[in-house]
Amino acid sequence: MAHEGEDGRARCPRLLLGAILLLGALLRVLALGAESLWSDEGFTWWWAQQPLVELWGANGRLETNPPLYYTLQHLWLVFGDSETALRSLPALFGIATIPLAYAAGRVVGGRRAGLLAALLLATSAVHVYYSQEARAYTLLTAAATLAVLGFLRFLATNDPPPATGGRQGLAAYALGTTAALYAHNTALFLPLIANLAALLWWVARARRERRFLLAWLLANLGPFLLWLGWLPVVLTQAGGAPTIAWLQQPALPSAVREALRLYSFRYLAAPWLDLAAPVALLAGWGVLAAPPRRRPLALVLLAFVAGVPALTYLAGLLGRPLWVERTLLWPLPLGLALLATGLLAVRPRGLGLVLLALLAVIQAGNLRGLHALPQKPPMRALAADLARDWRAGDGLLLLPQGIQFSAAYYLRRHGRMLEAVGLGEDPERLAPSPLVLAHPLRPPVGLPVVHASLATLDERLQRWERVWLLARRRDRLDPDGRVMAKLARFGPVARVQHYPPYLELILIDRARGP
Template sequence: MLAVAVGLGAGALLLRLYRLAAQSLWLDEGSTWALIQSSWATLFADLFSPAAAYPLYHLLLKAWVALAGDSEWALRLPSAVAGAVAVGLLFGVARQFAHMRQSDSRATFAFSLAAAVLMSTAPFAIWYAQEAKVYSLLLVASILLLWATLRVVQHPTRRAWLTLLGIALLSIFLHRLAILLVLAIAVVWLWLAPVAQTWRVRLLGGAAVLTTSVGLVVLMARGLGSDIAETGAYIPATPPLALKLTLLRFSLDRGPGEFPLGWIVPFLILGTVGLYLLLRDARQPRPQSHAARVLLCFLCVPAGLFLAQLGATRLFEARYLLLIYPAWLLLLVYPLLHPARVVRGLSGALLAGVLLVHGLALTQAQYGIFSGDPVKEQYREAIAEVATRMHPDDLIVLHPAYIRPLYDYYMVRHTSDTPPEPVTFEAFKHGQHEFNMRDWYAARREAFAGYYRSFLIIAPAHARTVDQPLLETDEYGLVGIYYQYSWEQRKWPCGIWRTHGVHVFCQDSPEAYETGALHPPGTPYAAQFGADILLKEVMLKATLPQGAGVYQAGGNLPLTLFWDVVRQPQHEYITFLHLCQQCDLPPPAGSDGPPLEGYLPTTIWLPGKPVHDEQTIPLPADLPPGEYQLYLGLYPSGEADEAARLPIQATHPVDRNRLWLGTVQIVAR
């Protein structure tokens, strides 16, 4: 049967490697990456720190990253492998469980195979197998604990006990919540203790388990509750609601209203029948009932303790109950062990329905991880929008503050330039009641003073937990509203990009934020485009120590264009920039778009009201080093052919209705 387990694991691995790096890292994965940047000494010390939730995982991942690098694929690969290993292990544990019940060989194989296949295809398991977090490895630990407990119950040798204790200790280092399973094992011991043991031993053991359980609930309430403002979005749930949400997540990896109701039916039927049969078997006095009692303890004790802390915190995430997920899967396939052929047949049909639903859920538009749609927060895409537009003198605001690791991770992957140091408003982590509008004004004045353009990278779902919208109809709190209504702040909006879970706002200021200082002048360019538009100045900005005019492949060429008009234009015009060596050929780099991303169209430009337009040419990483010519032109919106370009009157050279701005040097990355 080892070959079957290996085959199941290999098949599961293929599923888990499919589109492994297709989704951006999201908030929690960014935190993982940031934590493994800590020193080895710090991570070793975390093993014994009660504040560290899963220290052993970070040590293991740091070692892996030292060998494989920290790409998205490399960060997630350990989870994918662990998820595949869990499938093979569950097949073995299910066989052990069925043998303890003295089930026949056909039922044993069907039971084991069904459990492994369910885990292999389950959206919930695949999600965590494609996430750079501890939970897929925790799944392995929970299965190993179940295996070791069944082994001790069946053959309580010293070696079996030492193995169980060793796995339990490693599991607690892997994730502190594994202690919930340790308490489940203690309940198993009390339940299955030999009758010969005195009532005092049972009483003392029960008191110890009860005391530990109460203490653990208190610790969970304090630990999880203190995370409310620092871990982003969460689900406030009472115990009954948490049970419902757990059922939906375990079954479909969905929330309420995110799937057709019929999808949940086979899970409800199998779960109900399985629980009934499990409770019935656990009540039997014969030794064969021991396996059922172990499974019942692994299912109910951790869930009960976790639900108890919800009475204080209301802080729920289904991943915290992943410890009981293997027991849940065994519960679903438990009817296959029933001696009646009709029960097995109906259960098999329902399990086929479950597999069908798994496939539908995995590929469901908007929600399925294999759908091709973004289902994780798109920090990669949002930060790319900033990286290809940013200037060295831009202000970049991150909100909330704890998305900073994603900025650090992705910005250096999108540009070879040194990115601006971002600004965060740390006081917002204390919540809206401790950071009012007056505080926001003061913090903003201090942070923004002297800048002419800023970008806001905001994760709205996380931001609203610390910067609550003033009105229920508002999408953002104080920070987001400031950018959403730029015109009302007497600022120019210069771009809005909405990706899944992450939004980017660009805001330009006619004069410097807060100080009101005029923009520093650039190089004069007396050029007229068509009958209406005047180019007054051009400012090339420095991104390297060599100064303005020298730029690095893979980075940006930033410049500001200073415009005015003779009279208000009647047409919207598009700006294009060409960077070329053989300038009669298509340029190897350039940009093409309306001024200020179209938010300040030329049709509203007025004489005597100058406009400064920050433009950026993203430079390909493989752009050959050398001297390049920089050209500028305008054409009417919708008429991109060369013949439609506006004629230019200028003292500087003009080539094919393109104004020569100068020569720049490109150096290798």
């Protein structure tokens, strides 16, 4: 009977984790293809179709993201290139991260903390959002979480020394780190923080045991050698890749607020945002609330949770702005593990239950906010309107040129091949970025988009009877109205159609006269 009771106690967490995993999977596949592909997803669709030698070759190095995700998406195209098919791969990575969040919570706070961490990630609206985006961010998150878990297992099996275990942990660390480095360049922060933490652990807790240090160095050797070929690309891009030149360094208060919003408040307005700091304090409390033997491991988790945004912000101060929400996403499961540990340790227990109920309301509100308004521009509807009203002699102008891939994706559904002239992020700039030159559209989905500046646009305009301007965030790219002033010389505005949140389709008709 005792064995039956033990089996029952062991089975219950597995059943709960299975239910949480099912809930997380449902949230990530719900309406997976409902919204249009936005510009970056359109580029994923186009770039993933290229031969693997192209993805890993010289042209691939012009892209600011490493080629691993595009390679996996290339293979995934066997399931088609619909919105649902393209997004199902990142959805799988997002689902796979849920049990990793459970493992992280269990390491620092036990099974209950693990289950709560998994539930928080499963119902995290921001993680659901990126799990439904055909980009590399959930791959990065899953790989980095696996690496940190492996690192924690290695530390746990070598505390106190001598080192007698942790080989599986080191293997997980090496695999996860390599995958993360080839998923996104900001994953460089992962081995930097891990090595600093390992050095401090070696000095303070491993008694400078040589076997500990040797095992750790060997675990880093594999990822380093495999990533060495990509290092020159990262160094070149660190000097200022043109495709990320739009990133701006925020003021410190804005940066702190944006980082905190990831953990519960992404889709909620005030006064909920005012609770972000107390929630962060609960995560810090999770370090102190962890059992004494697990507290050093909780400090290691905190090093990643706090270190990633700190290093990202520091990179901006040093001249390479990287601060954008998606570059801060990957420590989220680790932060939620600390938050779960802190919540379960709140005393009196009644207060803890109130906080859990409040957090449940916040999570539900975030999910509702995520689906209440469109999160991606409706290029599908815009392309349908453009194809319906297109006439012979019309011309298409893109602002910016990078919008071409999602436009081509949807126009092909209406039997049209994209043929357009594109303006860059800076409409005054003539030369397109090397990325645009290396990644041209090709038939049957489109022709290479001709790049122009405002100064060279007149010749193009004279060839058309009407010109359609397809603009994304025109308020940012043309704040002074230079583009519209140029088009006003061509003819009057015949139509302005808005496609929230930030697309516009404007028709200029020369035949109407001044």
